[in-house]
Amino acid sequence: MPTLQLFVTCLVDTFYPETGQAIVSILRRLGVTVEFPPGQTCCGQPAYNAGLRNEARPVAEHTIQVFEAAPGDVIVPSGSCAVMLKHGYPELFAADPRWLPRARALAARTYEFSEYLVDVLGVTDLGARWPGTLTYHASCHPNRHLGVDRQPRALLAAVRDAVIVDLPASEECCGFGGVFSVEHPELSAEMLQRKISNLQISASPTLVVTEAGCRMHIAGGLSKQKKPQRVVHIAEVLNSR
Amino acid sequence: MDIFHQKIRQSIADEALQKALDGNAERRVKSRINAFASLPNWRARRQQAHAIRADVIEHLDEYLEQFIQRAQQNGIIVHRASNAAEAVQRVFEIAENPKNPRKSATGLLFAKAKSMISEEIELNHALEAAGQRVVETDLGEYIVQLRHEKPAHIITPAVHLRRAQVGQLFHEKLGIPYTEDIPTLVNTARKVLREVFLNADVGISGVNFGVAETGTLTLVTNEGNGRMCTTLPPVHIALMGMERLVPTLDDLALFLSLLPRSATGQKLSVYTQLIHAPENGQQKHLIIVDNGRSKLRNSPLKEALYCIRCGACLNACPVFRELGGHSYLGADGALAPYPGPIGSVISPGLLGENFVQLAQASSLCGACKEACPVDIDLPKMLLRIRAGKLEADSGPGGLGLPGVVKLALSAYSRIAAHPRLFSVSQKLAGWFSRPLPLFIPVPALTGWGYSKDLPKPAAKPFRARWEESGKIVESGPVEWRQENQETVDTSFPASLSPSLPDRFATELTAIGGHVYPVRADELPEKLIAFLRERGLDRLEMWDEIPGLDAAQLAQSGMRVQPFPQGAAENQAGLTGALAGIADTGSLVIPGGPGRPLTASLVPAIHIAVLRASQILPSLEQAIRLPEIATAPASVLITGPSRTADIEMTLTIGAHGPAELHVFLVDDAAGK
Numbered sequence: 040m041p042t043l044q045l046f047v048t049c050l051v052d053t054f055y056p057e058t059g060q061a062i063v064s065i066l067r068r069l070g071v072t073v074e075f076p077p078g079q080t081c082c083g084q085p086a087y088n089a090g091l092r093n094e095a096r097p098v099a100e101h102t103i104q105v106f107e108a109a110p111g112d113v114i115v116p117s118g119s120c121a122v123m124l125k126h127g128y129p130e131l132f133a134a135d136p137r138w139l140p141r142a143r144a145l146a147a148r149t150y151e152f153s154e155y156l157v158d159v160l161g162v163t164d165l166g167a168r169w170p171g172t173l174t175y176h177a178s179c180h181p182n183r184h185l186g187v188d189r190q191p192r193a194l195l196a197a198v199r200d201a202v203i204v205d206l207p208a209s210e211e212c213c214g215f216g217g218v219f220s221v222e223h224p225e226l227s228a229e230m231l232q233r234k235i236s237n238l239q240i241s242a243s244p245t246l247v248v249t250e251a252g253c254r255m256h257i258a259g260g261l262s263k264q265k266k267p268q269r270v271v272h273i274a275e276v277l278n279s280r
Numbered sequence: 281m282d283i284f285h286q287k288i289r290q291s292i293a294d295e296a297l298q299k300a301l302d303g304n305a306e307r308r309v310k311s312r313i314n315a316f317a318s319l320p321n322w323r324a325r326r327q328q329a330h331a332i333r334a335d336v337i338e339h340l341d342e343y344l345e346q347f348i349q350r351a352q353q354n355g356i357i358v359h360r361a362s363n364a365a366e367a368v369q370r371v372f373e374i375a376e377n378p379k380n381p382r383k384s385a386t387g388l389l390f391a392k393a394k395s396m397i398s399e400e401i402e403l404n405h406a407l408e409a410a411g412q413r414v415v416e417t418d419l420g421e422y423i424v425q426l427r428h429e430k431p432a433h434i435i436t437p438a439v440h441l442r443r444a445q446v447g448q449l450f451h452e453k454l455g456i457p458y459t460e461d462i463p464t465l466v467n468t469a470r471k472v473l474r475e476v477f478l479n480a481d482v483g484i485s486g487v488n489f490g491v492a493e494t495g496t497l498t499l500v501t502n503e504g505n506g507r508m509c510t511t512l513p514p515v516h517i518a519l520m521g522m523e524r525l526v527p528t529l530d531d532l533a534l535f536l537s538l539l540p541r542s543a544t545g546q547k548l549s550v551y552t553q554l555i556h557a558p559e560n561g562q563q564k565h566l567i568i569v570d571n572g573r574s575k576l577r578n579s580p581l582k583e584a585l586y587c588i589r590c591g592a593c594l595n596a597c598p599v600f601r602e603l604g605g606h607s608y609l610g611a612d613g614a615l616a617p618y619p620g621p622i623g624s625v626i627s628p629g630l631l632g633e634n635f636v637q638l639a640q641a642s643s644l645c646g647a648c649k650e651a652c653p654v655d656i657d658l659p660k661m662l663l664r665i666r667a668g669k670l671e672a673d674s675g676p677g678g679l680g681l682p683g684v685v686k687l688a689l690s691a692y693s694r695i696a697a698h699p700r701l702f703s704v705s706q707k708l709a710g711w712f713s714r715p716l717p718l719f720i721p722v723p724a725l726t727g728w729g730y731s732k733d734l735p736k737p738a739a740k741p742f743r744a745r746w747e748e749s750g751k752i753v754e755s756g757p758v759e760w761r762q763e764n765q766e767t768v769d770t771s772f773p774a775s776l777s778p779s780l781p782d783r784f785a786t787e788l789t790a791i792g793g794h795v796y797p798v799r800a801d802e803l804p805e806k807l808i809a810f811l812r813e814r815g816l817d818r819l820e821m822w823d824e825i826p827g828l829d830a831a832q833l834a835q836s837g838m839r840v841q842p843f844p845q846g847a848a849e850n851q852a853g854l855t856g857a858l859a860g861i862a863d864t865g866s867l868v869i870p871g872g873p874g875r876p877l878t879a880s881l882v883p884a885i886h887i888a889v890l891r892a893s894q895i896l897p898s899l900e901q902a903i904r905l906p907e908i909a910t911a912p913a914s915v916l917i918t919g920p921s922r923t924a925d926i927e928m929t930l931t932i933g934a935h936g937p938a939e940l941h942v943f944l945v946d947d948a949a950g951k
Binding site for chain 1 (some may be wrong): 285288289292402574598599602604639640641642643644645646647649652659660663665667668677678679680681682685686689690692693694695696697698699702706727728730731732733734735736737740741742743744745746
């Protein structure tokens with residue numbers, strides 16, 4: 040079994056360390072050697088998405104260097120951060136012959152977590168058990184920018200005792216969008232409200248995501264409205280038994 | 281608060297607008313997806329379309345030269361305009377030529393079909409300022425013109441309005457009793473605008489595609505107003521963005537399979553006009569407009585020029601769903617000529633920095649790219665605008681963002697480039713157990729709290745837990761089984777392959793047409809019986825329709841009157857057809873001497889005689905019929921004229937015929 044590098048991402052690191060723990064547990068149980076390069080920070084996405092490329096570049100260079108020194112594939116538990124590494128870095132260094140090959144090399148070995156389980160390791164049944172109802176939010180970055188949708192759904196379908204219900208308009212954006220949610224809070228709020236309403240229609244108490252940004256955003260909305268539903272990362276579901 | 285943000289709040293608070301936009305998003309997206317279900321290889325077609333558009337934009341000069349040369353050979357007078365002012369000037373020069381025949385004694389009357397480029401160059405404004413009368417004739421455009429508004433959507437201009445608002449408008453402006461009955465509203469517009477078509481001095485239209493190899497102008501419409509504007513006035517001026525070319529007729533067939541499906545969920549629009557040459561003494565002018573396109577073509581936003589203006593990205597966009605087309609404002613408060621995702625790219629791309637703030641009004645969700653029939657990477661374009669890549673490959677970043685947001689983000693980026701600083705700030709955040717402004721600075725400073733609580737940083741971040749890694753691992757490996765990966769089945773159920781005439785009849789009937797299968801020997805008798813039964817005795821008619829003798833009709837008391845003499849009286853138009861298309865239920869109707877295009881346009885009822893042997897499987901075969909490239913103009917007719925401009929409610933019978941009857945002659949003996 041391979042050795043791989045966990046890029047835990049700043050949001051998971053700071054706000055959802057239990058997601059990182061669940062990922063390590065799952066991968067180790069599968070016999071994978073998980074490493075965590077301690078120099079890692081943020082992928083640079085906040086500045087990049089805002090258009091601040093000069094500010095994003097040093098962060099990207101730092102991340103490239105950190106993972107260059109480490110062997111194996113790079114696993115990211117948040118779709119948009121994976122997109123940043125896979126598509127953002129090559130765009131960021133498009134005109135930089137020194138960094139572009141290094142950015143591409145990292146992009147080629149970067150995977151979103153559920154994508155890695157299903158497409159690389161070929162696993163869908165992790166022996167997980169979740170006595171209750173679950174519904175899945177198809178976050179934009181994994182779904183549209185990476186084409187990762189059937190993988191998390193297949194993983195959830197294999198969870199014992201879980202009743203998976205449809206989330207209406209599952210693929211609709213929750214309105215996070217990084218700097219968008221701050222620069223356009225009114226628009227973001229409307230989109231979030233539709234997501235929360237659809238979650239209520241689904242009648243599921245638990246919403247599963249593969250994207251830390253959506254989790255923070257939707258959970259923040261639910262908390263503000265004092266709603267009982269909670270948002271979990273798919274790794275936490277897959278690690279439960 | 282700046283004017284853009286004010287406008288956003290206003291739109292969100294406007295309940296009627298929100299209802300209209302919700303309806304648009306929900307129905308348009310569904311109808312697009314349904315329409316693509318009938319195109320099994322659409323993914324491959326989409327990639328092919330992308331490649332063709334890329335090739336056209338890459339070699340635009342050569343394709344333009346070929347296109348202009350062909351169009352001129354065909355007798356179209358071609359003009360070039362480098363900017364909006366020049367384009368408007370050309371229109372004035374053409375329209376005011378004293379040698380033109382004049383229909384109206386005072387001032388000129390312009391009948392205008394829908395054209396986004398005319399919005400871009402603000403043609404109406406210029407014409408009206410000069411004292412000319414210009415009337416928008418697309419129902420949606422007509423409504424917004426009466427309201428002194430600009431279109432709120434590039435395909436459905438009145439998408440922001442509910443039927444009650446249109447009822448009130450027509451009551452006030454046209455003097456009819458207040459009604460919310462959509463057919464009554466449509467019929468009112470039909471009557472008013474009929475006079476405009478018949479009396480206009482100049483018809484103005486856009487162009488959906490120019491075909492380089494043949495010089496063809498292609499126009500795709502549903503109501504019939506586009507055909508009226510291009511066919512009836514003595515002068516027709518077509519305005520075209522310089523990028524709107526496809527190389528060949530085969531390529532055109534490909535794009536015609538994508539455009540109507542993406543725009544309105546139709547397999548083909550009701551009228552697909554293929555115009556080559558002027559007819560009946562009409563003057564045809566084509567004004568090819570640059571207005572920033574050459575600049576855009578040499579910029580990192582080049583891909584935006586692949587756009588075919590279908591509006592699918594608007595319908596798919598969650599931000600457009602909140603805003604509608606009237607909220608896309610520049611820094612100076614000016615309305616962007618193109619709204620939605622594509623508008624947030626081409627408006628700044630064509631018109632500059634005033635509109636860059638639109639690029640920040642996106643969550644980068646990618647629904648636009650997914651909906652785009654030519655796979656334009658709109659999120660990537662939006663990111664490039666934000667990064668200041670409007671022209672050269674460098675520029676100040678963070679366009680359209682307030683200084684404080686930029687400051688916060690660069691501070692965070694500086695921390696993130698240094699792992700120790702990062703770790704320390706994270707620890708601080710944990711100690712305070714609340715967000716430290718430096719760590720997640722942006723939400724803390726501005727709008728996050730508007731609708732959500734901030735997350736609580738964990739007391740111990742992941743990296744700290746990793747260091748105590750013994751605690752991370754739970755139990756040993758568990759048994760797991762490997763399952764086959766699910767594969768997406770994109771194949772379609774094997775067709776039961778009904779015959780071509782059956783498919784043609786099924787398709788045409790589904791969109792409101794009528795098909796009457798007849799034997800060749802019984803055609804005259806059945807047709808005359810139909811006319812009698814319906815009381816139709818004033819006809820416009822082709823000189824020759826195989827199997828039908830005009831003398832026989834005359835003996836039965838039918839009076840044939842050509843256009844324009846019979847324009848007001850003729851109840852039905854009787855035509856043959858060049859071909860039928862089974863896939864879409866379309867008729868291919870060529871123009872030319874003895875085959876007036878008005879016969880299938882002006883009367884309220886169109887009756888066509890089609891032989892079963894003329895039916896071809898699909899548009900790909902039909903577009904290659906030699907007559908398509910040689911006739912002065914042809915039209916593919918796919919059902920009776922229709923509009924859905926009021927609340928997306930389909931109404932049959934707009935400006936073109938409200939009824940389409942096809943006598944399908946069984947001449948395919950032995951098949």
